[in-house]
Amino acid sequence: MMNxxxxxxxxxxxxxxxxxxxxxxxxxxxxxxxxSKNVESTDSMRNIAKNVRxxxxxxxxxxxxxxxxxxxxxxxxxxxxxxxxLDGNALESVLIRSAGRNTVCVSSQIGCAMGCxxxxxxxxxILRDLSSGExxxxxxxxxxxxxxxVTNVVFMGMGEPFNNYQEVIKAATVLNHEKGLNIGAxxxxxxxxxxxxxxxxxxxxxxxxxxxxxxxAANDEKRNELMPINRRYSLSELLKTAKYYTDVTNKLxxxxxxxxxxxxxxxxxxxxxxxxxxxxxxxxxxxxxNEIDSKFQRPGERDISTFLSYFEGVNFAVTLRNSGGKxxxxxxxxxxxxxxxx
Ligand code: SF4
Numbered sequence: 345m346m347n348x349x350x351x352x353x354x355x356x357x358x359x360x361x362x363x364x365x366x367x368x369x370x371x372x373x374x375x376x377x378x379x380s381k382n383v384e385s386t387d388s389m390r391n392i393a394k395n396v397r398x399x400x401x402x403x404x405x406x407x408x409x410x411x412x413x414x415x416x417x418x419x420x421x422x423x424x425x426x427x428x429x430l431d432g433n434a435l436e437s438v439l440i441r442s443a444g445r446n447t448v449c450v451s452s453q454i455g456c457a458m459g460c461x462x463x464x465x466x467x468x469x470i471l472r473d474l475s476s477g478e479x480x481x482x483x484x485x486x487x488x489x490x491x492x493x494v495t496n497v498v499f500m501g502m503g504e505p506f507n508n509y510q511e512v513i514k515a516a517t518v519l520n521h522e523k524g525l526n527i528g529a530x531x532x533x534x535x536x537x538x539x540x541x542x543x544x545x546x547x548x549x550x551x552x553x554x555x556x557x558x559x560x561a562a563n564d565e566k567r568n569e570l571m572p573i574n575r576r577y578s579l580s581e582l583l584k585t586a587k588y589y590t591d592v593t594n595k596l597x598x599x600x601x602x603x604x605x606x607x608x609x610x611x612x613x614x615x616x617x618x619x620x621x622x623x624x625x626x627x628x629x630x631x632x633x634n635e636i637d638s639k640f641q642r643p644g645e646r647d648i649s650t651f652l653s654y655f656e657g658v659n660f661a662v663t664l665r666n667s668g669g670k671x672x673x674x675x676x677x678x679x680x681x682x683x684x685x686x
Pocket of ligand 1: 459502
């Protein structure tokens, strides 16, 4: 991993300062310059002595990403950003605007190893994990480019966040820290395809981050087809762990369900889903599939409404999420770095 003070949390920055023979408060000041005041170079760190700025520079680059492409979907204001990392790899992030919220969907890995059959990122395979600094910088750069405050962050871009657990949790703490980006912990959601041991571990973290599970099927047979991880951690094991999470944290869990025509949108699917989820304090987000070059299709609008009607009277909230940015391939399951960077 690239050395950079941007990969440090608030506590680590103070330890780093001590190791360099500096007072911990200098580490706290640098943390604020980097993450709260959002500076691009050490020259802007006005209260940091020149010799300390030299130490920071020797540590490694302050800027870890470079913007390569920026697209705006005029229809709904969704924006997609293609960044290159310093090693030439590329990643994508998306800004979604809705009801006064600016939500950034961040990537946590370059590519993904999970192989979900409906997801475009899966075609890339896994190239590498992102560092916490590379994850946080996606939000920093989008703030800088749009001049707007980011209110929410979802870890639902490229990659399986729980396959890069340490860096993802570090990034979330920096995003949340009041001297960092100061985004409320309840406005930060981490989504997993279902890495059961990590869900258990996450249940015991002392933070209020939210958890989402990408479910997409209500029985093992269908889920095995859509999400190979289900062969390792079965649906019953995953849902048992989801219940464990809600018991331990006293928080709701969100289930994401990508609705695919003729695959998981029958009345039987809905009934199985209701049976599986009714004992778990949860919310269900139904996301009509976004068509990409694949064998799957989005259901028609009438079929989507019919599927939703099966949930009338259930004891959990059900929301239809038409994920933004379809015109620019920024919607859920469409991220893929198409531009080879020179
Ligand atoms: S849906 Fe998420 S976990 Fe599955 S392959 Fe795509 S990026 Fe990875």
